[in-house]
Amino acid sequence: xxxxxxxxNKNKNHKEERFQLSYELVGKDTIIIRGINxxxxxxxxxxxxxxxKYLLFEGRRKPVKL
Numbered sequence: 632x633x634x635x636x637x638x639x640n641k642n643k644n645h646k647e648e649r650f651q652l653s654y655e656l657v658g659k660d661t662i663i664i665r666g667i668n669x670x671x672x673x674x675x676x677x678x679x680x681x682x683x684k685y686l687l688f689e690g691r692r693k694p695v696k697l
């Protein structure tokens with residue numbers, strides 16, 4: 632599964648910054664992002680899910696073990 636993503640900087644001082652990226656889901660816990668920026672430099676990022684407990688979702692009245 633390969634998807635396309637276009638990102639543009641909305642900052643008025645950097646409007647020329649643009650990224651053409653594609654992302655791929657690898658398993659259920661990994662996303663790979665690759666592409667190029669406006670200067671034709673390559674971009675690569677691998678995002679891995681970390682199972683983490685957040686106190687906001689756990690609540691204050693329950694004992695929490697991290």
